[in-house]
Amino acid sequence: MKTTIAQIGKHVGETVTIGAWLANKRSSGKIAFLQLRDGTGFIQGVVVKAEVAEDIFALAKEMTQESSLFVTGTVREDDRAPSGYELTVTSLELISEAKDYPITPKEHGTEFLMDHRHLWLRSKRQHAIMRVRNEIIRATYEFFHKEGFVKVDPPILTGSSAEGTTNLFHTKYFDEDAYLSQSGQLYMEAAAMALGKVFSFGPTFRAEKSKTRRHLIEFWMIEPEMAFMDHEESLEVQENYVSYVVQSVLENCRLELKALDRDVSRLEKVQAPFPRITYDEAVELLKKEGHEIQWGEDFGAPHETAIAEKYDKPVFITHYPAEIKAFYMKPDPERSDVVLCADLIAPEGYGEIIGGSQRIDDEELLKQRYEEHNLSDDAYKWYMDLRTYGTVPHSGFGLGLERTVGWICGTEHVRETIPFPRLLNRLYP
Known part of the structure; x- marks a missing residue:
C-alpha cells in the first residue's frame, strides 16, 4: 500500500x-x-x-x-x-542517486545557504517553517470565509501609489508609467463598497533599501476592508483573526513547532482581547524607559520591542499623529492631530505585524488631503468617486504574512519565512 x-x-x-x-x-x-x-x-x-x-x-x-x-x-x-x-x-x-549534495549536515554560512535556497528548503527546519506558513494561509482563508468576507484580487500593476511614497518599482506599461503594487488597499475599498466585507491576499513590493531582519523587498499581505465598520470594530476583527491563526497553528503544527524548538507556552497566551495603548501613552512609556523620542516621531524597532516587552500578548498602539500616517486615515473627531489607526505589535521583538485604520469617508476632507499630499486628481479620481457616490464609514487593515510567520515560528530573520526571499542584495535563485 x-x-x-x-x-x-x-x-x-x-x-x-x-x-x-x-x-x-x-x-x-x-x-x-x-x-x-x-x-x-x-x-x-x-x-x-x-x-x-x-x-x-x-x-x-x-x-x-x-x-x-x-x-x-x-x-x-x-x-x-x-x-x-x-x-x-x-x-x-x-x-x-544524488552526487555531492552541497548542503551537508555540517554548519554552513547564511550566504551559502541563501545561494542554495532551492535545496535549503529541504532541511527539517525550513520544512517546518513552510508548513507553518501554509497553516497560517489555510487558517486565514477559513477565518474570513466564516466571517462572511469575499476574496477579491486587486491589481499588481498600478498607475499610482497607495500611500503616496516614492519607494516603488517602476516599469513601462506600453506608453504609460506603471508601478508594482505596494498595497491593494485602495482597490479593496472600492471592492468593499460593492461587496461589504472583502479581503485580498497577494504579493506586494517595496523598493526600500533596507537590510533589517524584518524587511523583504517582495512579501505577501492579507488586506481586509469592511464597509459600515468603525475603528473599534475593526480592532476586534484584527485581534480575533490573529488569535484564530495562532490557535490553528498550535492545533495543527505541533510537530513543526517542536522541530523549531518554539516555546508554545508564549503562543498559547495569544487569545483576544489584546491590550491597547495610545501613541501618547507609548511615548511616555518610552521616555520613562530612557529612550530619546519626541511626540510626532515614528517608532523604530527598538521602540516597538520596548513596548512589546510590557505584555505577553500582541499590543495595539492607537491614535498616531496624522503627520506620520497615510493621507487616507480618518482624523479622530475629538482631536484632529491624531488619526483613528492602530499598529499591532507582536511580542518577543518581532515588531509591527498589522497596520490599520478607519478611512476618510468625507469627500471635502479627502480633497484637502489630496492637496496636502500633492496627489494627482487624474490618478486618484476613481478613489474620490467612492466618496461621491454613496460614501459610508469603513475601515481596514493589512497583515504582513512573513513577519507573522517569523513571530509564530520564532525565526531570527524574515528571509526564512518565504520560499524564495527577495532582499536588497539578492534576486537569485
Missing part, C-alpha cells in the same frame, strides 16, 4: 511503500538508520542486515544524501520518534 509519512500513523502493523528522499543516515554494523522525508514529514527507517536481502542492506549503507527512493516496510509505534512512528524496512528501490 502506497502512503505518505503524514498518513503513516493510520497503518500501524501494516506494510506500506513511501516515495522519499534520504535526508541523512547512520549505521552501526548490522543496522542502518535512514532519515527519510517525503515533503509531508520525516521518519526513520530501520534496516536490519539479518532481515533483508544482501543487496538491500548494501544499498542502505551506500546510498548518498538526498538520493530519491521507494521504501517499503512495516509501520510500528515508537514513543522516542518525534512523529511517534518508525518504519522497519523490508525493501529499497533507488530512483535517482
